[in-house]
Amino acid sequence: MLPTAPTRQALRHLRRICSSGQLATRTHPQHSTSQSIQPICGAAARIRVCQQRSISTTRRSLQEAHSSSSTRSTGATSSAASIPDITNFYTLFPKTLTSGPPPSGSFHIPLGPLKREFLQLQSQHHPDKYTSQPTAHQKSLALSSLLNTAYKTLSDPLLRARYLLQHNYDVDITSEDNSTHRDLTDHETLMEVMEAQEAIEEAQTQEHIDALKEVNHARIEQTVKLLGDAFEKGDVEAAKTECIRLNYWNSLQQGLHEWEPGKEVRLIH
Structure with a gap:
């Protein structure tokens, strides 16, 4: 089940985030397996680094925007919908994932309710609602990108498992510079x-x-x-x-x- 495609504005925003630093060049390790099993890793590695940096930068951007909005009383800023809890991907969907990630919650996720909550949040925070409010617009762009990434990750058992290993145990199962x-x-x-x-x-x-x-x-x-x-x-x-x-x-x-x-x-x- 694929998430809603990001807008061109969101893609440009992500490209700007990703271009802020150089991507590391990695060399794929040697394997003793049959040569017929050929990994396709170069582009995937660059995408993963880009995604990790964009998620981190997006989270910082949202936190800064949230802090800024809490100290202002202007109508433009207060009119934007309140930001959901961005502690992790699970807290973004509190109605569906009430118990949080395992081991406190279940690894299994009901995809129907998750999709409904995702669509509701995307509608609530859609960037087009804030085109006349620069600060709120930038915040909604960042949140929309984060929601897309979180929904795609949690909807797929493999991506979900990789995320949990990285987030809960600091284990990067996709790393290509180890064995x-x-x-x-x-x-x-x-x-x-x-x-x-x-x-x-x-x-x-x-x-x-x-x-x-x-x-x-x-x-x-x-x-x-x-x-x-x-x-x-x-x-x-x-x-x-x-x-x-x-x-x-x-x-x-x-x-x-x-x-x-x-x-x-x-x-x-």
């Missing part, structure tokens, strides 16, 4: 991934691909359940392992959707 994947990907998982990859590449009919989709969908459901159990128990090591496994299964599912006879399967991790 996280190599250390946490056990031999059994690696063999299962390679066998599934080969099965896709050797498939000759759509019926065969549809059968493989069902098998992989079951893998995804089981891994999401184990991932939720790990977060709700506070088991960080298990959460990291299942997060990496889910990333492989999602990548395989993408390969199944893009299947063509004889086409190489490229996994993103």
Whole structure:
């Protein structure tokens, strides 16, 4: 389920934020796995750095705007809708996520209520409402971008797991300058991934691909359940392992959707 696309103004705002600092250039680590498993990481790394900086800058901007608005009594400033709690992605949606993130709350999120609250907040804080009020307009642009990112992250189990590991435990599972994947990907998982990859590449009919989709969908459901159990128990090591496994299964599912006879399967991790 995809979030509402950001406006051009929001995109320009994010580009300005991202251009404020140089993106780090990273070199992908060496892996002992089959060369046929080829990560697509360069652009993804730059996007992640940009997103992290934009989220941080957006949060600071909102905090400054909120502080400023609390000390003013002018009609233009007070007319803007009050800013929601921006402590973390969960506090942005207090009606849906009343218990907060795990382990206090559940890893599972009801997507229907989350979407309704997201749309309500976006409507309430839409930048077009404040085009004549520069301060309120800038604040609503920043909040709209943050809401989009938070909704997209929480709606996807893999992105949600990565966020929780980063936010709760300061673990960046997407880091490409360490051996996280190599250390946490056990031999059994690696063999299962390679066998599934080969099965896709050797498939000759759509019926065969549809059968493989069902098998992989079951893998995804089981891994999401184990991932939720790990977060709700506070088991960080298990959460990291299942997060990496889910990333492989999602990548395989993408390969199944893009299947063509004889086409190489490229996994993103």
